[in-house]
Amino acid sequence: MNDYSFNPAPTRRVAIIGGNRIPFARSNTVYAHDSNQDLLVAALQGLVDRYNLHGQRLGEFAAGAVIKHSRDFNLARESLLSTTLSAQTPAYDLQQACGTGLEAALLVANKIALGQIDVGIAGGADTTSDAPIGLNEALRHTLLAANRAKAMGDKVKALLKVRPSMFFKPLLPRNGEPRTGLSMGEHCEEMAKRWQIKRLAQDELTLSSHQRLDAAYQRGFFDDLISPYRGLARDNNLRADTSLEKLASLSPAYDRQNGTLTAGNSTPLTDGASVVLLASEAWAAEHGWPVLAYLRTGETAAVNFVDGSEGLLMAPAYAVPRMLKREGLGFADFDFFEIHEAFAAQVLCTLKAWEDADYCRERLGLDAPLGTIDRAKMNVNGGSLGCGHPFAATGGRQLAALAKAIHERGGGRGLISICAAGGLGITAIVEK
Amino acid sequence: MDYVTQIIDPPPSQPQLLLDGLRALRKPKLDGAPELPKARLVRSAVELSATGIAAYGRACGFRHEQGVPLAYPQVLAFPSHLMLLTRPSFPYPASGMVHLANRIRQHQRLHAGQALRLEVYCERWVAHPKGQALSIATRAYGADTLLWESDSLYLRRDVKNPVGEPWADVLPLQEEGLLRTQRWVLPADVGRRFAKVSGDFNPIHTSLIGAKLFGFRRAIAHGMWTLGRALAAEQPPGGLDQAQAHCDFKLPIFLPGQVALWRRPVSGPRREFEVRNFAGDKPHMRGLFIWNERLK
Numbered sequence: 001m002n003d004y005s006f007n008p009a010p011t012r013r014v015a016i017i018g019g020n021r022i023p024f025a026r027s028n029t030v031y032a033h034d035s036n037q038d039l040l041v042a043a044l045q046g047l048v049d050r051y052n053l054h055g056q057r058l059g060e061f062a063a064g065a066v067i068k069h070s071r072d073f074n075l076a077r078e079s080l081l082s083t084t085l086s087a088q089t090p091a092y093d094l095q096q097a098c099g100t101g102l103e104a105a106l107l108v109a110n111k112i113a114l115g116q117i118d119v120g121i122a123g124g125a126d127t128t129s130d131a132p133i134g135l136n137e138a139l140r141h142t143l144l145a146a147n148r149a150k151a152m153g154d155k156v157k158a159l160l161k162v163r164p165s166m167f168f169k170p171l172l173p174r175n176g177e178p179r180t181g182l183s184m185g186e187h188c189e190e191m192a193k194r195w196q197i198k199r200l201a202q203d204e205l206t207l208s209s210h211q212r213l214d215a216a217y218q219r220g221f222f223d224d225l226i227s228p229y230r231g232l233a234r235d236n237n238l239r240a241d242t243s244l245e246k247l248a249s250l251s252p253a254y255d256r257q258n259g260t261l262t263a264g265n266s267t268p269l270t271d272g273a274s275v276v277l278l279a280s281e282a283w284a285a286e287h288g289w290p291v292l293a294y295l296r297t298g299e300t301a302a303v304n305f306v307d308g309s310e311g312l313l314m315a316p317a318y319a320v321p322r323m324l325k326r327e328g329l330g331f332a333d334f335d336f337f338e339i340h341e342a343f344a345a346q347v348l349c350t351l352k353a354w355e356d357a358d359y360c361r362e363r364l365g366l367d368a369p370l371g372t373i374d375r376a377k378m379n380v381n382g383g384s385l386g387c388g389h390p391f392a393a394t395g396g397r398q399l400a401a402l403a404k405a406i407h408e409r410g411g412g413r414g415l416i417s418i419c420a421a422g423g424l425g426i427t428a429i430v431e432k
Numbered sequence: 433m434d435y436v437t438q439i440i441d442p443p444p445s446q447p448q449l450l451l452d453g454l455r456a457l458r459k460p461k462l463d464g465a466p467e468l469p470k471a472r473l474v475r476s477a478v479e480l481s482a483t484g485i486a487a488y489g490r491a492c493g494f495r496h497e498q499g500v501p502l503a504y505p506q507v508l509a510f511p512s513h514l515m516l517l518t519r520p521s522f523p524y525p526a527s528g529m530v531h532l533a534n535r536i537r538q539h540q541r542l543h544a545g546q547a548l549r550l551e552v553y554c555e556r557w558v559a560h561p562k563g564q565a566l567s568i569a570t571r572a573y574g575a576d577t578l579l580w581e582s583d584s585l586y587l588r589r590d591v592k593n594p595v596g597e598p599w600a601d602v603l604p605l606q607e608e609g610l611l612r613t614q615r616w617v618l619p620a621d622v623g624r625r626f627a628k629v630s631g632d633f634n635p636i637h638t639s640l641i642g643a644k645l646f647g648f649r650r651a652i653a654h655g656m657w658t659l660g661r662a663l664a665a666e667q668p669p670g671g672l673d674q675a676q677a678h679c680d681f682k683l684p685i686f687l688p689g690q691v692a693l694w695r696r697p698v699s700g701p702r703r704e705f706e707v708r709n710f711a712g713d714k715p716h717m718r719g720l721f722i723w724n725e726r727l728k
Contacts, residue, residue, distance in 0.1 A: 181615035190611065257711075308611040308695050 009116075014109040015284045015291040016430065019400020020047035021274035022229035024388040026237050030230050031271040032129040036065040036072055039229075040079040040125035043273035043393075046227030047121065051277055051289065054084040059117025061091040062104040063275070065125050066391035066421075067173060068095070069132040075125075098342065099300070099418050099426030100124045101274060101395025106298040106428065108278050118283045123275030124392025130271075134171030142166070175269075177421060179306050184313070184421065185254040185343070189261050191311035192345035195352050202265040202344035203247040206385045208375075209341060213382025214240040221381055221408075225400055235387040237268060265344040270388030274396030276403075291432065292403035293414075298428040299323035305423040310363075313346040315425025316417040317353045321364050323427055329413075331371040336405055336414030338398045339373075341383040346419055381405060394418065395426070402430050435472035435553055443475060443511050446631065452518035453634075456526040465595045466523040466564065472553040473512040480504070482544040488629045492660030499671025500542040502721075503660050505550070505580050506534075507630045509570045512552035513584070514632070516568065522554075524564070527634075527646065529586040531655045532565060536582045537676045540574075548580070549573040555583065557596030564591035565599055603680050603718050605704060606696060612712060614665055614693035618653065622687055626657040652684035658707055658717050665693055666703045666721050675723040682715040691716060701725055 101124035108120035146158035252259030301319035517526035623637035635642020
C-alpha cells in the first residue's frame with residue numbers, strides 16, 4: 001500500500017509592489033568604470049531604501065546579466081551581500097539573453113504563487129563598458145595543458161608553446177549570434193526586408209519612444225521608479241529634441257546600400273540595472289504597501305532562425321497568441337502594450353505579423369489574424385529606443401513601469417513582450 | 433577498363449608527397465589524346481580515428497554531436513589523390529589541376545574507430561568547355577560493403593579538343609528567396625589549419641608567397657574546407673545514416689577574408705546553398721545537401 005499522496009499547492013496572486021532602476025547610460029559614458037555588480041547593487045539598494053527592507057530576510061533575489069565575467073558566477077548573491085538586506089536572503093543567477101529580467105520575475109512570481117516564498121526581488125544588470133576580454137584561446141589552451149601536466153618537465157614543455165603573438169590577440173566579446181556569425185542588427189535588417197518595413201515608419205516609432213519617455217519624465221512618472229546614480233538622473237540616451245529630420249539624416253548602420261536600420265532607430269549598447277519587488281497580497285497588506293498590479297502569467301517561445309525559416313527576433317509573435325489563447329484573452333482586453341524595442345523594425349515586423357492573415361494561419365496556427373495593436377496604448381511611457389537597452393535590465397524596467405501605469409489608471413491590463421538572442425521570446429500579462 | 437590494384441602501405445610521408453609534387457610540376461607536352469592512368473590505389477584499413485575527426489571538426493566548425501562529417505573520408509583519401517596526380521604516367525602537372533566539383537554519397541552510418549578500405553582511381557575523362565576534366569573516384573568499403581563514395585572533378589585548363597563525355601552536370605539554383613544566413617570571418621591561417629588535418633600542403637592554400645608563385649594574389653581557401661564548413665553549418669545533430677552532397681566550386685575565396693552562406697528556404701532534409709561574398713554578388717561555391725533519405 002502506497003500512502004504517498006500529492007496535494008497540489010494552492011496558487012495565489014502575485015503582487016507587484018514596486019520597482020527601482022538606475023538611469024540607463026550609453027555604453028562607455030557615466031558608468032564606464034562600473035561593473036555589473038556595482039550597477040546591480042545600486043539598483044537593489046535603491047529598492048531596499050524605498051521600501052524600507054533594511055535587515056529583512058526575503059524569500060529570494062533572482063537576477064542575472066547577459067555579458068558576464070567568469071568571476072560573476074554568483075552575481076546576484078554577491079550583489080545582495082553589498083546591500084542592507086539581511087545576508088540570510090538567498091539569491092541565484094539566471095540568464096536568458098534579453099529576457100533575463102522578465103524571466104527572473106516569472107521565476108520569483110511562480111514561487112510566490114505556489115506559496116514557497118512570500119516576497120522576493122527579481123532583477124538584472126548589464127554593462128558593455130566593462131566587457132569581459134578573454135585570454136587568447138591558444139594561450140588559454142596552452143596554460144590549461146601546463147596545468148594538467150604532472151611533472152615539472154612536462155609543465156615546462158607545455159609552456160614552451162606560448163608564443164608572443166598570443167598576448168596581442170585577446171578573445172573579444174562578439175555582438176553576433178554564435179550560430180550565424182551575423183550581428184543582431186544584420187538579422188533584423190533581413191527581417192525588415194522580409195516584412196517590407198519602411199525607414200520612415202521606423203523613425204516615427206523612434207521619435208515617439210523618445211517623446212513619450214521625455215513626457216513621462218516631465219510629469220514625474222519615474223520619480224518613484226528610478227534612483228539617481230553617479231550624478232545621472234535621467235537616461236542619457238534620451239533625445240527630447242530629436243526630430244524626424246534628424247533621424248532621417250542618419251545613414252544605415254548594418255547595410256550601407258539598401259538598409260533601413262540606423263543608429264537612431266536601433267537601441268545603442270547601454271549600461272544599467274533594474275529590480276522589481278514581488279510579494280503575496282498578504283505580505284503587501286502586512287507591510288502596508290499598495291499593490292500596483294498583479295503578474296498574472298508568462299509565456300516563452302523560441303524560433304528556428306538558424307536555417308533562415310524565421311527571423312531571429314520573431315519569437316514573441318509566437319509566444320503572445322499562445323499565452324492569449326491559454327488565458328482566453330484578445331488584444332481588445334488590453335489597455336497597455338509594453339513591447340521591447342530592440343530595433344524599431346523588429347517591433348514593426350511583429351505588429352505586421354499579427355495583422356497578416358497568411359502568417360497567422362500558416363505560422364501561428366490561428367483562424368484569423370491576431371489583430372492590430374492601438375499605438376496609443378503601446379509603450380506609453382517610452383521604450384528601449386528612448387532609454388536604451390541594458391540587456392538583462394530591460395524586463396525589470398518594463399514590468400515596474402507597466403505596473404505603475406496600470407495603478408495610475410486605477411486598473412487595467414497590460415502585455416509585455418521581449419525578443420531575445422538565440423531566437424527567444426519572453427512575454428507576460430500584468431493586470432489589476 | 434582494367435585497373436591494376438596497387439596496395440599503398442605505408443601511406444606516403446608528407447616530404448615524399450611534396451617531393452612528388454615538385455617532380456610533377458612539369459610534364460612533357462602531350463601528343464594526341466591523354467591516357468587514363470590504370471592504377472587503382474588501395475589502402476586496406478584506414479581508421480576513422482576520433483582524434484582525426486575532432487581535428488577536422490575543429491578546422492571546419494563541426495560539433496561533436498554531428499558525428500562523422502560527410503566529407504571527412506575524402507581527407508583520408510587525399511594522399512592517394514595526390515599520388516595519382518603526381519605519377520609519371522599522369523599526363524598533366526599536378527599543380528595545374530583545378531578542383532571543379534565534388535559529389536559525395538554516404539550509404540551507411542560511419543563511426544569513429546571504424547576501419548575503411550579506401551580505393552582511389554581515375555574514372556573517366558570529361559570534356560569541359562575550359563579544358564580537359566578528369567573524374568577521380570574514391571570508394572570506401574567496410575568489409576565488402578560500399579559505405580561511402582565520392583567523385584572529384586579536376587580540370588586542366590586550356591587543353592584543346594578535350595576527350596570524354598561533355599560536362600553537363602551543373603547544380604541549378606533559384607535566385608529567388610535566397611537568404612544570407614551566416615557570416616564567416618576567415619583568418620589568414622584557415623588554409624594552414626586545414627592543411628594540418630587534410631595533409632594537403634599545396635602552397636596556394638597555405639602561404640601568401642606560395643599563392644603568388646602560382647598566380648594568385650593571396651592564399652585561397654581549400655575547396656574541401658569550404659565544403660566542410662558549409663556542411664558543418666547544414667548538417668543536423670545526431671549524425672548521418674545516408675546522405676549526399678554535391679558542390680560546384682566557383683571563384684576562389686581569398687584569405688584572410690569574409691564570406692557569407694546563402695540559402696534557399698526549403699523544408700525537409702534538403703539544403704540548397706551557396707557560399708558568396710557578403711554582398712552576395714560573387715559566388716564561391718554552390719552546394720546541395722540531402723540527408724537521411726534513401727538514396728536513388
